[in-house]
Amino acid sequence: MTRQTFQVRILDPRIGDSIAFPEYATAGSAGLDLRACLDEPLTLKPGDTQLIRTGLSIHIADPSLAAMILPRSGLGHKHGIVLGNLVGLIDSDYQGELMVSCWNRGQSDFTVDVGERLAQLVLVPVVQADFEVVESFDASVRGAGGFGSTGTL
Numbered sequence: 001m002t003r004q005t006f007q008v009r010i011l012d013p014r015i016g017d018s019i020a021f022p023e024y025a026t027a028g029s030a031g032l033d034l035r036a037c038l039d040e041p042l043t044l045k046p047g048d049t050q051l052i053r054t055g056l057s058i059h060i061a062d063p064s065l066a067a068m069i070l071p072r073s074g075l076g077h078k079h080g081i082v083l084g085n086l087v088g089l090i091d092s093d094y095q096g097e098l099m100v101s102c103w104n105r106g107q108s109d110f111t112v113d114v115g116e117r118l119a120q121l122v123l124v125p126v127v128q129a130d131f132e133v134v135e136s137f138d139a140s141v142r143g144a145g146g147f148g149s150t151g152t153l
């Protein structure tokens with residue numbers, strides 16, 4: 001299933017008006033851009049982190065889904081604007097405002113404009129684990145090898 005309906009609350013009257021409601025930029029987009037619901041532009045100095053409102057909440061409701069807040073590649077690569085938590089995970093039972101932790105990891109001031117697209121929201125499938133504790137596992141090719149065990153070339 002590629003489209004599914006979710007309940008959303010609009011927490012700021014500017015959403016859908018002067019601040020666009022999130023939408024997929026193209027038919028094949030995986031992420032919905034989240035915009036800065038600020039009252040005035042906000043300057044982040046190098047190293048600063050600020051929690052920025054989106055003016056929206058979503059109730060995913062289905063425990064087999066979650067949402068991730070991911071950085072936008074252009075902002076991250078060109079301006080060093082990434083997420084203070086690296087990735088945001090939105091639980092299916094979260095009903096609060098979607099917040100974006102915005103970190104200026106670059107070397108220059110960056111001003112976030114009101115309504116600027118800051119990050120993107122991606123819905124992802126989730127499997128919740130039940131654990132069966134065992135003494136040993138059936139053998140696999142990798143076994144316990146990791147952290148570069150397969151070489152560098």
Ligand SMILES: O=c1ccn([C@H]2C[C@H](O)[C@@H](COP(=O)(O)OP(=O)(O)OP(=O)(O)O)O2)c(=O)[nH]1
Pocket residue numbers: 069085087088089090091092094097098099100101
């Ligand atoms: O970038 C983010 C990350 C999280 N959240 C919200 C949704 C998520 O469901 C909730 C809790 O996030 P998380 O479990 O990652 O944070 P925590 O530090 O473990 O807090 P809690 O004890 O509330 O679970 O905060 C956001 O709005 N933005």
Ligand SMILES: [Mg+2]
Pocket residue numbers: none
């Ligand atoms: Mg948590």
